[in-house]
Amino acid sequence: MxxxxxxxxxxxxxxxxxxxxxxxxxxxxxxxxxxxxxxxxxxxxxxxxxxxxxxxxxxxxxxAKEDILAALLAGTVRPSLVLAARLVAGEAAVAVRLWALAYADIGLLGGARHNLGALYLLPEVGSPNLARFRAERAELKAAYGDLLEAAGVVPVAVRTDLVFGLVESIAVIRRDDPELDVEAHTREGADGVVRLAGLPEPTEELRAEAHALLATSTD
Known part of the structure; x- marks a missing residue:
């Protein structure tokens, strides 16, 4: 409160x-x-x-107050954007890279001290002064699209919309359920992203490979 x-x-x-x-x-x-x-x-x-x-x-x-909003929003996307660039250029199996990106991205939004993802729906986000945030968010979404395309997913645009929507949905769920088990939701959300991509059902082996990939990608 x-x-x-x-x-x-x-x-x-x-x-x-x-x-x-x-x-x-x-x-x-x-x-x-x-x-x-x-x-x-x-x-x-x-x-x-x-x-x-x-x-x-x-x-x-x-x-100005809007500058504070810009800084807060930047923190919700830039870490994932840096990771996405490494994963898109990586050589691990696409499903592993996709799971890793979704897991880290959902975890960033869900595990933050405050539910900043809920601010995405503010009308102020359309302000010219927040153009950089919008561009970076679009770049992150495009990275998901790159991974889906590499996996041979069709139609890429529709699946990318669905995947990105699933990732960001944690903000709404967290808003409605402050006691949300973030780790469980993050894991299941990453599994859901792989399923939406039409890739084989995530296994414990895939998850372990993804966690190992994240460990090396964030060093």
């Missing part, structure tokens, strides 16, 4: 505003408030107070 906007750590400014964790404190506070109180209802003043900073100090890191 989100506490009142005026409740937070003691305010800080000056040197405290420049401390290494100040930027992250803003993101943590904003993530909690955006997913709890709502983006439109959250002010930069409320974020600053929750982060333990003066509002002017917040602007040192983020000139």
């Amino acid at each position: 989100v506490k009142g906007a005026g409740v937070g750590r003691p305010r800080a400014s000056g040197a405290a505003a420049n401390r290494p964790d100040a930027r992250q404190a803003v993101l943590d506070a904003a993530g909690e408030l955006f997913t709890g109180a709502g983006y439109a209802a959250t002010t930069t003043r409320a974020i600053a107070e929750r982060a333990g900073l003066r509002q002017a100090s917040l602007y040192y890191h983020f000139p």
Whole structure:
């Protein structure tokens, strides 16, 4: 439950505003408030107070509220995008690479401290200032399409839509079920992605290979 906007750590400014964790404190506070109180209802003043900073100090890191949203959204896609590039170029069996990407991607969205994937439906996501996020998200979706194409899946576009929708559905499920078993959902979700691709039923051997691949891909 989100506490009142005026409740937070003691305010800080000056040197405290420049401390290494100040930027992250803003993101943590904003993530909690955006997913709890709502983006439109959250002010930069409320974020600053929750982060333990003066509002002017917040602007040192983020000139506008939309910049905070952009940073939060970037964190939901960039790690998966980096991994996807490695997996698409990899040599392991396509089913293994696809399972690994889906598992990591669902885990990123489902295991984050705040349910930031739920912010994807905000009308503000269509803002010109969030064009980079939209482009990176589209690039990640295209990576799924590349893997499906490599697997000989047809029609690729339709299956890619279905696969990507399944991956991101964890945000809605997590919203409706805060006690969600994320690990179980992540594993079953990755299995579902392989099934949607029309590939053979995932086995324990495939999952083990995928986990080993992820271990080497994130070193």
